[in-house]
C-alpha cells in the first residue's frame with residue numbers, strides 16, 4: 001500500500017490543503033493520506049496560534065466524510081516540539097514494511113526543510129511529493145535547491161517529473177493547480193470580520209466561530 005503523510009500547522013486547515021491533497025491522492029494513486037497537525041510548530045512563532053486541540057478538531061471534522069483522508073493526532077500526543085522525522089519513523093513503526101509512505105509538502109515548506117531537525121534523514125527515509133504554491137517568494141528552482149542544500153547526486157526524469165538519487169529517496173514534482181489560499185489569509189479575514197465561506201470546509205467556519213478563534 002502507498003500512503004501520504006501531510007503535516008502542517010493547519011491553523012486552520014483550508015480548502016487549499018484539501019484540494020492539493022485530493023489531487024496528489026489521485027495522481028499518485030495513494031490509498032490513504034494522513035493529515036497530522038503539529039502541536040508545537042518549531043518554525044512558526046505564531047502569535048495567533050489556535051490551541052492544538054482546536055486545530056486538530058478542525059482537521060478531523062473537515063476530513064470526516066472524505067474517503068481515504070484521515071486525521072492523525074500523533075504529534076499532539078508527544079511532548080515538546082514536533083519534528084517531522086520522528087513522525088515519519090512513528091508511522092513506519094506503526095504500519096510496518098508493507099506501507100510505502102510519501103511526504104506531501106507545499107513548495108514553501110520544501111524550500112524551508114534545511115532548517116528542520118535532521119532534514120537529510122527525511123530525504124533518506126521517504127519520497128517527497130512537492131506541490132506548487134502561489135507567491136512563496138522563492139526564486140530557487142528545485143534542481144538548484146537540491147544541488148545546493150541536499151545532495152549533488154539527483155537526476156531529473158522529465159517524463160516522470162521526478163528527481164532520482166542512488167542513495168536518497170525520489171522527489172516528485174506534482175502538477176496540481178496552484179491554489180491561492182493560506183491559513184494566514186483565513187486568519188486575517190476572520191480578524192477583519194470578512195467571510196471565509198468557500199475558503200475553508202464548513203466545520204472550520206463553525207469551530208472558529210464557536211471558539212472565537214483568530215479574533
Ligand code: ATP
Nearest residue numbers: 007008009010016020105106109179181182183184
Ligand atoms: P500559514 O499561512 O499560517 O503559513 P499555510 O497555509 O502555509 O499556513 P500550513 O498548515 O503551514 O498552511 O501548511 C501545511 C502544508 O500545506 C505545507 O507543506 C504547505 O506548503 C502546504 N500548503 C498550504 N496551503 C497550500 C496551498 N494553497 N497549496 C499547496 N500547498 C499548500
